[in-house]
Each structure stands twice: as structure tokens, then as C-alpha cells.
Amino acid sequence: MSYVNGLFSFIKNSPTAYHAVDTIKKELLSAGFTELRESDPSSFSDGGKHFVIRSGSSIIAFKGKSTDGGFMITASHSDSPCFKLKDELSGASYTRLATEKYGGMIHYTWLDRPLSVAGRIVVKTADGIKTALVNIDKAALTIPSVAIHLNRGVNDGYKFNPATDLLPLVGGADSKGTLMQVIADRAGVSKEDIISHDLFVYNAEEGRIIGINDELILAPRIDDLGCVYASLRAFLNAPVSDNSVAVLAVFDNEEVGSETKQGAASTFLDMTLRAISGDDKKHSAALYHSFMVSADNAHAVHPNHPELYDGTNYAILGKGIVVKYNANQRYTTDAVSNATLSVLADRAGVKLQRFSNRADMVGGSTLGSISNTRVSVSTVDIGLPQLAMHSACETAAASDITDMIRLLTELYASSISKNGDNIKINK
Ligand SMILES: [Zn+2]
Numbered sequence: 553m554s555y556v557n558g559l560f561s562f563i564k565n566s567p568t569a570y571h572a573v574d575t576i577k578k579e580l581l582s583a584g585f586t587e588l589r590e591s592d593p594s595s596f597s598d599g600g601k602h603f604v605i606r607s608g609s610s611i612i613a614f615k616g617k618s619t620d621g622g623f624m625i626t627a628s629h630s631d632s633p634c635f636k637l638k639d640e641l642s643g644a645s646y647t648r649l650a651t652e653k654y655g656g657m658i659h660y661t662w663l664d665r666p667l668s669v670a671g672r673i674v675v676k677t678a679d680g681i682k683t684a685l686v687n688i689d690k691a692a693l694t695i696p697s698v699a700i701h702l703n704r705g706v707n708d709g710y711k712f713n714p715a716t717d718l719l720p721l722v723g724g725a726d727s728k729g730t731l732m733q734v735i736a737d738r739a740g741v742s743k744e745d746i747i748s749h750d751l752f753v754y755n756a757e758e759g760r761i762i763g764i765n766d767e768l769i770l771a772p773r774i775d776d777l778g779c780v781y782a783s784l785r786a787f788l789n790a791p792v793s794d795n796s797v798a799v800l801a802v803f804d805n806e807e808v809g810s811e812t813k814q815g816a817a818s819t820f821l822d823m824t825l826r827a828i829s830g831d832d833k834k835h836s837a838a839l840y841h842s843f844m845v846s847a848d849n850a851h852a853v854h855p856n857h858p859e860l861y862d863g864t865n866y867a868i869l870g871k872g873i874v875v876k877y878n879a880n881q882r883y884t885t886d887a888v889s890n891a892t893l894s895v896l897a898d899r900a901g902v903k904l905q906r907f908s909n910r911a912d913m914v915g916g917s918t919l920g921s922i923s924n925t926r927v928s929v930s931t932v933d934i935g936l937p938q939l940a941m942h943s944a945c946e947t948a949a950a951s952d953i954t955d956m957i958r959l960l961t962e963l964y965a966s967s968i969s970k971n972g973d974n975i976k977i978n979k
């Protein structure tokens with residue numbers, strides 16, 4: 553399977569952060585990794601191939617025989633902006649869903665699309681409760697636009713109210729109660745046993761190749777499943793190093809600020825790396841030599857609005873991996889981490905592009921600087937260049953996916969020996 557088709561099926565199988573983690577887990581298990589529990593940290597330091605999951609939506613996988621050459625880490629995020637399901641709303645004419653926004657999406661892009669529902673449910677058992685993943689896996693919902701004849705001003709700029717304008721239609725009045733029944737059936741449980749749920753409405757469209765030379769891709773959740781998929785491929789492609797530990801970290805809740813028990817601001821990465829090191833002395837030495845790539849997508853220059861970008865520090869689709877800079881450290885990149893990455897990119901034959909926001913614009917932030925407050929290692933912020941970030945359907949370039957995989961494979965196959973100002977990047 554080509555990487556683009558592999559990404560499309562990864563995106564299809566990952567409608568929510570829970571499913572993204574489950575998709576990664578299945579791949580790791582079939583590659584010979586074993587799942588460990590945070591309750592047994594002493595099992596982390598045996599030099600084997602393992603992974604650990606927190607709260608069902610964040611995962612850290614690792615492999616490598618020794619921490620002497622540090623941890624070579626990628627961090628990306630499993631969540632994307634969407635709508636979280638609260639309740640069903642039944643009326644005289646229709647059945648709709650009451651939802652709440654998750655993250656900051658572009659509202660109008662969610663209208664008139666085929667939508668579906670997935671997430672996790674918690675069911676009653678004989679001695680407690682049990683979590684199950686569920687995906688109704690069919691285009692069952694839509695958020696219909698108001699016809700232009702009834703909203704003549706819509707093209708003059710319309711402010712969508714999430715409490716009234718963006719509620720998905722599930723079916724007719726007689727559809728009342730059907731969604732939860734379908735969910736129970738899909739999970740193989742009785743509807744009465746479902747105590748609670750974390751269910752989300754997602755865009756059910758599949759990825760497709762576009763561009764006159766088939767050079768572009770159009771798909772939901774490219775931010776950040778593009779980087780998650782590339783990190784996973786690279787992590788599995790790279791040989792096990794004798795000298796460093798390769799770490800694949802995928803966190804939930806980046807879209808809502810990362811400050812949750814499973815987000816990049818949590819104890820998850822810190823506790824996992826400490827357990828791999830085994831003792832405090834070894835851990836300090838390992839962190840000294842470690843390097844992290846925070847991989848979250850970057851804004852490519854918009855074809856119709858180049859004026860929104862810096863005059864020289866902008867990225868183009870298909871021209872290589874973007875290194876993100878911000879003087880106020882919303883991105884972690886500094887001269888040393890950029891130079892470290894440049895050496896790896898040269899070795900991998902991958903081109904880098906430099907991005908920083910216009911000096912009069914704030915822009916976004918990402919995992920790197922948040923994670924660095926808990927696990928402080930040399931870090932660079934990178935991403936695939938993409939258009940329409942946080943639209944229900946986003947655009948990127950096929951060649952950049954392959955470049956990201958090559959670059960991260962090089963990272964995972966390397967180790968670092970630091971001695972003051974001198975940094976050796978070993979292959
Ligand atoms: Zn992102």
C-alpha cells in the first residue's frame with residue numbers, strides 16, 4: 553500500500569482520538585510490541601518493545617536497548633476539532649443531536665457533509681463497569697444549511713451559533729432513540745447497560761487524491777493524523793538502536809490546550825521515560841542527550857491570501873517539512889534544535905522549509921513547548937505544510953507525507969552524544 557493510501561485508511565479507522573490510539577495499538581501488537589500498564593513501571597526498563605496507553609486516547613510506544621544515547625522522541629496529537637454528543641433532541645418533525653464544540657473548527661465547513669458518530673461507551677458489568685469503543689461507521693447525519701432564499705445575507709458573512717445553527721439532523725421524528733440502539737448493537741451490548749459515553753460527531757468522508765498531477769490530498773483530520781501516521785510508520789520502519797530509545801508519543805486534547813490527565817501537559821511522558829530509564833541518575837543522563845520532534849501541522853501559504861503570511865518565512869505544499877519558529881517560544885525551535893534536525897534532514901535527503909508568523913500576527917501554538925515544561929529536552933517544532941487547518945476537510949501534499957516518514961525514520965535510527973557545546977549525531 554502506498555503511504556497516501558495507508559494514511560487514508562489510518563484516517564478512516566481513526567474517527568476519534570480513542571480510535572486513533574486503538575489503530576496504533578493494533579499495528580504495534582502485530583509488529584511484536586507488548587502492552588504494559590502504568591501500574592507496573594518496573595516492567596518498562598527491560599530494553600524490549602512496548603507501549604502504554606493512558607485513558608484510552610493517548611499512547612506512548614518505545615523500543616531500544618540502552619538510554620545512553622538518550623531518547624529520540626516524536627510527539628503528535630490524536631484529537632481533531634469536532635462536536636461532542638450531549639443528547640438526542642426529538643421534535644414533532646425531526647430528530648437532531650444536541651452537541652457541544654470540541655476545539656476550534658471552521659464552522660461553515662461542517663455544513664452539508666455526510667457525518668457519523670464514534671467514541672467510547674461505558675457499560676455496566678456484573679462487578680463494575682467496562683469501556684468499549686464504538687463507531688456507527690455510516691454516513692447517518694448532516695448539518696443542513698438554511699437555503700439562500702431564507703437567509704439572503706449569508707454571503708455577506710454569517711455568524712454560526714453552535715447552540716442553534718450547528719445541530720446535526722439524525723432523521724425523522726420516528727428516529728427517536730434509534731442512534732443509541734445502533735450504538736448498543738454495534739458494541740454488542742444492551743442499550744439499558746450503557747451508563748455514559750464520550751461520543752463525537754465526525755466527518756465521514758474518506759480521503760481522496762486531487763491536483764492535476766495527483767500531487768495533493770484532501771481528507772478530514774490531516775491535522776494531526778498526518779503526523780501521527782508518519783511518526784508511526786517511521787517508528788516501525790527504523791531499526792532498533794543499540795544506543796538510544798525510540799519513543800512514539802501521541803497525546804489527546806491538543807485542540808483544547810493539552811492540560812488534561814492524558815494531554816501533553818500531563819505526567820504521562822515524564823512518568824513513562826523515568827520508568828524506561830529505571831533510576832534517577834540514568835534518567836538525568838538520558839534526558840541530557842535526548843531530542844524531541846514535536847510534529848503538528850503547519851500553515852502552507854494560501855493561494856488566494858499570501859498577504860496573511862510573512863514575506864519570506866512561509867511554506868509551500870509539496871516543498872518539504874516545515875520547521876516552525878516563534879521568538880516568544882510558542883514553538884520550541886531554537887538554533888540548536890533546528891541545526892540538529894537539519895543534519896538529520898540532510899542525511900535523509902529531505903528538504904526543510906522555515907515558517908514563522910507575520911510579526912503582527914499571533915498564530916497558533918502546539919505540543920512542544922507544553923511538553924517541555926514537564927520533560928525538558930532539546931526540541932524542534934515541525935509539521936506537514938497544509939491548507940484549511942481545522943476545516944472539516946483539509947488539503948496537504950502527497951510528497952510531504954513521504955518526506956516526513958523519511959525524516960522521522962532517520963531521527964529514530966540516530967542517537968546523540970552531547971558534550972557541552974559539541975553535539976555528535978550518531979547514525
Ligand atoms: Zn494540530
